[in-house]
Amino acid sequence: MREIENLKKVILEEYPRLDLESKFTFQCHKSVACFNDCCGDVNIFLTPYDILRLKNRLKISSGEFLSKYTISPFDKNLRYPVVLLKMEENERKSCPFVSPDGCLVYTDRPWSCRMYPLGLASPKSDGESLDKEFYFLLQEGVCKGFHEKKQYTVAEWIKDQGVDQYTEMGELFKDIALHEILQKGEMLSPEKIEMFFMAAYDFDRFRDFVFNSSFLKKFDVDERTQEQIREDDAALLKFSFKWLRFALFGEKTMTIRREVLEAEKRKHE
Numbered sequence: 001m002r003e004i005e006n007l008k009k010v011i012l013e014e015y016p017r018l019d020l021e022s023k024f025t026f027q028c029h030k031s032v033a034c035f036n037d038c039c040g041d042v043n044i045f046l047t048p049y050d051i052l053r054l055k056n057r058l059k060i061s062s063g064e065f066l067s068k069y070t071i072s073p074f075d076k077n078l079r080y081p082v083v084l085l086k087m088e089e090n091e092r093k094s095c096p097f098v099s100p101d102g103c104l105v106y107t108d109r110p111w112s113c114r115m116y117p118l119g120l121a122s123p124k125s126d127g128e129s130l131d132k133e134f135y136f137l138l139q140e141g142v143c144k145g146f147h148e149k150k151q152y153t154v155a156e157w158i159k160d161q162g163v164d165q166y167t168e169m170g171e172l173f174k175d176i177a178l179h180e181i182l183q184k185g186e187m188l189s190p191e192k193i194e195m196f197f198m199a200a201y202d203f204d205r206f207r208d209f210v211f212n213s214s215f216l217k218k219f220d221v222d223e224r225t226q227e228q229i230r231e232d233d234a235a236l237l238k239f240s241f242k243w244l245r246f247a248l249f250g251e252k253t254m255t256i257r258r259e260v261l262e263a264e265k266r267k268h269e
């Protein structure tokens with residue numbers, strides 16, 4: 001994790017800042033000499049929406065996906081739990097989804113795989129020192145894609161790689177992961193970390209928690225929302241984010257049932 005912090009510092013201080021109209025030359029295809037070389041021994045942080053896409057692609061539950069394909073490193077400096085794609089235990093430390101023909105989950109590949117060779121620095125991930133987000137080019141030594149002739153603007157690349165499908169969920173997740181309370185250095189309790197992990201990453205378990213605990217007796221969730229979160233993972237994930245803002249930061253994103261509030265009040269009379 002320290003290496004990642006150091007890289008962040010170098011990016012902020014030294015990397016040229018790109019905007020949506022900035023141009024760069026790059027192409028990746030099966031005939032490049034380095035084809036697949038970047039799909040191994042790499043830190044790929046997974047967002048909740050990455051997990052949603054991948055576990056549905058593989059037709060498994062979020063819990064099975066997390067235990068089979070990810071690791072969650074412990075670091076006392078982390079403000080919230082993170083999930084990384086677990087590389088295979090072979091010499092190349094290959095990504096579990098790489099094949100001689102390329103990525104086996106290409107249309108559902110994670111956000112960071114889509115973005116490469118671009119990175120994004122946002123003010124929230126840097127606390128106070130950055131006033132505006134910017135893109136930058138990550139030029140990995142092994143990558144021959146920069147010797148190709150095709151030119152893109154940043155906006156064209158984002159569209160071409162389908163990154164925009166990930167934007168809405170990404171922004172909702174940033175509101176939690178980079179919340180000002182965490183930015184101020186407040187650490188989450190172990191119970192809150194466990195809740196964060198379940199609701200943001202293991203959302204099939206979170207669904208079970210909503211429908212098979214006293215959750216719906218305590219919180220007023222209308223019928224339509226209940227139907228949506230029962231059937232639709234994207235709706236469930238949006239609901240998880242609302243719940244986390246309430247459970248972790250005390251925001252008024254959930255409605256407590258009146259009878260529960262009245263019972264609480266009576267207890268203190």
Ligand code: SF4
Pocket residue numbers: 038039040044095096097098099102103104105106109110113
């Ligand atoms: S998910 Fe696909 S694109 Fe990303 S590292 Fe693995 S094989 Fe490569």
Ligand code: SF4
Pocket residue numbers: 027028029032033034035036037038039116142143144145146
């Ligand atoms: S190293 Fe670069 S050019 Fe080679 S496969 Fe990876 S992204 Fe494509």
